[in-house]
Amino acid sequence: MIRLFDSIAGEVRELETREPGHLSMYVCGPTVYDLPHLGHGRYFLIWDVARRWFSFRGMDVTYVSNITDIDDNIIERALRDNKSEQSVAREFEDEHWKAMDLLGIRRPDVAPRATEYLEGMVSFVASLLESGVAYTTSDGVYFDVSSVPDYGVLAGQPLDSLRAGARVEMNDKKRSPLDFALWKNAKPNEPSWPAPFGDGRPGWHTECVVMSLQLLGDNFDLHTGGFDLKFPHHENERAQALASHHVFARHWSHSGWVMAGNEKMSKSLNNFTSLTDLVQKTDPRAYRLLVLRSHYRSPLEVTPDTIVDAERALNRLDTFARRFSLPALAGKNLLRASDVTWSAQGRDLYERFGALLDEDLDTPSAIALLFESVSTANSLADEGKDAEAAGLANAVNALFGSLGLTLVASGGVDIDDATAALVQARDDARATKDWAEADRIRDELVAAGWVVEDAAGTTHVRRT
């Protein structure tokens, strides 16, 4: 039984799915008007990990994540860069996928673009107008939040309380400051789509509710977002769905921030602001490991130091993979527990590991357990209990793989001929116990940036 914190219930509860063995999830995707940053990276890693874990446990997961390719920010950016909205959207959508691919995040089963679902959005808004929960103004169509009795459940506040706290009224045409735009009438030179209530474009909240319902159907299982999406975005999606007599998401889950120092991740950090930057400068697996070592609902500190920390930890794991010649698993593929051959100790580890993850995706405890098992397997090997050690090591590899972390025995670096020759020369020197020469060659290799590790009769070199 898999349990997950639910934002409406306010507690961890069983992830009861619409259909046993199947899980439909909608992962709120990016608005593509700029490069992805570390926060996006963490967010998509978290839900990639969740998806992989549910699959590993044997569930059949349908994963939908949208691309918001029309919205105010995109229009602004297009204006600023003197490009079309579409080219801005495509450019940054490409950057998004590039970063996702490097991070080893599996592509969604369906990745709808908002602009490809306009027809459904128009008829959805029309139906809300018909049923009287929406109204038109000179600049568009708005949703009347008072039409939904429990509006505010996701915010954790009743409507009155939200209304009292509402900030500057941006738009005096709205009946309530909390009412939100379903449809924005086209301004000159803005992209627009035809609609009976006036040409224009959909509001963000409408895009997501229409795409999620259309692709996953009523009563789909899991809807995710960052904490900041809880209100108003998700509240408003839900309000529209209920007002149009749909049953919406069964389960809501929100993930935590990336912190930089004592503040939410922001553009002011130069080095590691952009995810695009990070995945080019460092092994992207290090970021996955960093993300896995914290709980998905906690804020996570990401600085150059914590990245380096994770890279070193990853090094330990790759060294482990080298020692046991472990195959590189995961990658783009989903693993399933049923495909793994477990040794006795491996199965025991899997059971403890599974119990931790099934309880609200406790990846930090699960990862700690795997690190302990790395030590155990190394000890067993040191003691010459090779079969036991190998069995455990393979389980560790499979379990890291279940969360999408691939251990790489080769270090992923090709060894050039000159280096290979030096290694050979050093092995020859060691064979004749010419320690001075062996040490000299080692110094040369180290100076060239290699880490030199002796094994029985041979030398391994790798990059740091």
Place this chain on the structure above:
RNA sequence: GGCGGCGUGGCCGAGUGGUUAGGCAGGGGCCUGCAAAGCCCCGUACUCCGGUUCGAAUCCGGACGCCGCCUCCA
């Protein structure tokens, strides 16, 4: 103002009232021709003040500090 969350050893980061989280860094040892890798041991941490308890990082109250949402945001 309303709602929610957080303050853990050098750093990151878990934590169910009593038993080692884990990683990284640092110190000592074993192993090694010497290293590296690996293994073992070590720092005896929980913002502060009260309270409950045989016993609290963990529960309750208060103080201080910090963060988020209430506006576009993963």
